[in-house]
Amino acid sequence: MNKIITIDGSLGEGGGQILRTSLALSAILGMPLKVINIRAKRENPGLQHQHITAVKVVSALSNAKTEGLYLGSKELLFYPNKLSGGNFEFDVGTAGSVMLVLQAILPILPFLETSTKIVLKGGTDVPGAPTFDYFKNVTLELLKRIGIDMKANIKRRGYYPKGGGIVDIFIESPKGRLKNIELVKRGELKKIKIFSVAHKLPSHMAKRQALSAQSFLEERLQGILYETEIEDDEKNHELASFSPGTSISIIAEAKESILGGDSLGKKGKPAEKVGEDAAKVLIEDISTQMALDRFMSDMIIPFLALAKGKSKVGGSRLTLHAITNILIIEKILNIKAKVLGKQEEPFIIEVDGIDPFSLYVK
Numbered sequence: 478m479n480k481i482i483t484i485d486g487s488l489g490e491g492g493g494q495i496l497r498t499s500l501a502l503s504a505i506l507g508m509p510l511k512v513i514n515i516r517a518k519r520e521n522p523g524l525q526h527q528h529i530t531a532v533k534v535v536s537a538l539s540n541a542k543t544e545g546l547y548l549g550s551k552e553l554l555f556y557p558n559k560l561s562g563g564n565f566e567f568d569v570g571t572a573g574s575v576m577l578v579l580q581a582i583l584p585i586l587p588f589l590e591t592s593t594k595i596v597l598k599g600g601t602d603v604p605g606a607p608t609f610d611y612f613k614n615v616t617l618e619l620l621k622r623i624g625i626d627m628k629a630n631i632k633r634r635g636y637y638p639k640g641g642g643i644v645d646i647f648i649e650s651p652k653g654r655l656k657n658i659e660l661v662k663r664g665e666l667k668k669i670k671i672f673s674v675a676h677k678l679p680s681h682m683a684k685r686q687a688l689s690a691q692s693f694l695e696e697r698l699q700g701i702l703y704e705t706e707i708e709d710d711e712k713n714h715e716l717a718s719f720s721p722g723t724s725i726s727i728i729a730e731a732k733e734s735i736l737g738g739d740s741l742g743k744k745g746k747p748a749e750k751v752g753e754d755a756a757k758v759l760i761e762d763i764s765t766q767m768a769l770d771r772f773m774s775d776m777i778i779p780f781l782a783l784a785k786g787k788s789k790v791g792g793s794r795l796t797l798h799a800i801t802n803i804l805i806i807e808k809i810l811n812i813k814a815k816v817l818g819k820q821e822e823p824f825i826i827e828v829d830g831i832d833p834f835s836l837y838v839k
Contacts, residue, residue: 489801491518497581504539527573562593569599572640574606601642610726636722657786664732677721680709689752767791775799784830
């Protein structure tokens with residue numbers, strides 16, 4: 478058996494991302510993993526339902542054995558085996574984010590031997606995670622650049638507190654090798670798409686969110702084409718969530734890249750403020766001229782580390798999440814990322830990917 482690599486969960490941002498990234502890399506390389514001090518810097522440390530679901534899905538994809546997989550556990554042992562695809566269905570059981578569960582899964586999918594479909598139930602638009610519309614229109618579109626082509630569909634929205642949302646993802650005939658990319662500046666802005674959603678609430682809330690967001694953007698951006706898509710109980714009753722909720726995702730299509738910003742409604746928060754908050758985030762990120770928004774700036778790092786050859790990308794903000802992902806890939810993959818920029822400022826990262834097939838054959 479390969480030597481177990483130990484990761485301290487109090488590293489960097491000290492949250493669930495350490496577990497998700499470590500699990501994915503462990504499964505791909507067939508490297509036993511021990512994670513200690515899981516989510517040490519959170520108010521409720523240890524494994525929560527969302528993290529347990531992520532471990533279960535990665536375990537299914539890698540035929541792994543685990544120790545310490547229970548609610549509140551602060552230490553996990555993970556012993557991966559041969560990767561294999563298939564059809565899977567998992568339920569977080571709460572409003573825990575399906576989108577965050579997917580962050581542990583996505584790096585693994587290109588290395589599976591067969592087409593794979595995964596159905597996940599839980600929260601689709603919840604605090605502390607990207608919305609489904611951001612995931613589909615930004616994350617998946619950018620991952621196509623490095624050779625990951627998958628489809629994602631939403632069957633039902635899931636808001637806090639009941640969750641119950643349903644998302645399925647499908648990847649056909651995985652290619653098994655990721656391409657390096659150079660994506661530093663976004664280029665000229667072409668179009669902005671607004672996806673505004675309200676369920677179990679008056680439909681005018683989704684419209685007000687969208688109008689507020691577009692008004693805020695139009696004051697600061699000229700000559701841009703806008704498209705708006707409204708989702709509510711009247712037009713999309715089949716997607717209606719169990720709990721009332723609203724969300725908005727704004728997607729900026731540029732010549733070289735795609736960026737996004739999102740925001741969630743909550744009791745007492747005006748719809749106009751929800752729309753404006755998402756627009757503010759997007760404006761801050763596109764004003765840096767960098768190719769990636771603050772969210773993709775950290776999410777893309779494991780993929781760069783697994784690609785064949787050197788990648789170079791520009792991020793709008795060097796967040797603690799990004800720094801943490803850099804620390805994890807450097808420790809597990811024994812590589813060194815070159816970062817130009819300061820924390821919470823725009824940055825450029827260069828990574829010479831390991832290409833797992835050159836190191837390890839399942």
